[in-house]
Amino acid sequence: MMFVSMTLGLLAAEEGGKFNPLDMAAGGNVLWTWVIFGVALIFMWKVVMAPITSALEERDENAAHAIAAAEKARHDAEKARADVEVALGQAQAEAATLLAEARKRAEAREHEIVEAAKQEASQMVETARKAIRAEQDKAISTIRTEVVDLTLHAASKVLERTVESEDDRRFVAELVSGQDASNN
Numbered sequence: 001m002m003f004v005s006m007t008l009g010l011l012a013a014e015e016g017g018k019f020n021p022l023d024m025a026a027g028g029n030v031l032w033t034w035v036i037f038g039v040a041l042i043f044m045w046k047v048v049m050a051p052i053t054s055a056l057e058e059r060d061e062n063a064a065h066a067i068a069a070a071e072k073a074r075h076d077a078e079k080a081r082a083d084v085e086v087a088l089g090q091a092q093a094e095a096a097t098l099l100a101e102a103r104k105r106a107e108a109r110e111h112e113i114v115e116a117a118k119q120e121a122s123q124m125v126e127t128a129r130k131a132i133r134a135e136q137d138k139a140i141s142t143i144r145t146e147v148v149d150l151t152l153h154a155a156s157k158v159l160e161r162t163v164e165s166e167d168d169r170r171f172v173a174e175l176v177s178g179q180d181a182s183n184n
Contacts, residue, residue: 148172 151172 144173144176147176151176 148169152168155168155172
């Protein structure tokens with residue numbers, strides 16, 4: 001506005017103090033240009049700039065909402081990540097506990113199996129020893145019987161008589177087994 005009044009003052013000074021706004025040759029053109037510009041500026045401000053300004057403000061609000069939503073999403077994501085890390089830590093601890101328990105059970109089962117195998121082997125050895133002793137006793141008994149028969153047969157040949165009585169057989173059997181015949 002100040003520029004307009006200075007321009008009008010300069011134009012009036014050139015014309016000798018009189019200024020005719022309708023005289024286009026004497027500077028009236030400048031005055032009407034400024035008047036038209038002012039009216040157009042008000043019209044443009046209300047009709048053109050208002051929607052642009054409201055659109056820019058709306059865009060700024062949308063951007064602010066988007067930034068707030070992004071911050072909330074980031075915060076939620078960090079919280080979810082922390083929750084997942086806690087859950088993962090708990091799962092790892094639980095897995096370690098289960099693994100330790102499984103290892104203990106496996107070691108206990110292994111110990112049971114080893115002990116059972118030792119007992120079974122011990123029983124098999126004892127059974128084998130008993131079988132060997134039985135077979136050994138049977139073989140010794142058979143050998144003694146054979147020795148008694150051979151001895152009686154040899155005595156029969158030496159004495160030239162038959163030595164086959166039950167007393168003779170018992171006497172020879174006691175001699176062969178290492179017992180003294182005079183003890184009975």
